[in-house]
Amino acid sequence: QVQLVESGGGQVQAGGSLGLSCAASVSISTNIKTMAWYRQAPGKQREVVARIADDDNTEYRDSVKGRFTISRDKAKNTMYLQMNSLKPEDTAVYYCAIERSIWGNVWGQGTQVTVSS
DSSP states (O other): OOOEEEEOOEEEETTOOEEEEEEESSOSSSSEEEEEEEEEOTTSOOEEEEEEETTOOEEEOGGGTTTEEEEEEGGGTEEEEEEOSOOGGGOEEEEEEEEEETTOOEEOOOEEEEEEO
């Protein structure tokens, strides 16, 4: 069974930074087309924040471009999200996900990020 475990969430003031990690129980070097970070704020739908493909191409939602960076370390089977210049509207539960893989879609349990003004 494939598992994803997020870590690194917490509370920070506006303008601050946080880094999230997502450790996979399987190799992320093969069998995965894309991995992504999603977030869900209270009362809102889950939305994709950033995505990284197997060729390491990345894409970001407009509201986080220039502030967030997605990356991964294949040797550690871990994906990261570095979040800088955080805003109160970035407050949400953040989820990592494996997309389009031989295991289908896989979700982590989520980690809370709270940005205070």
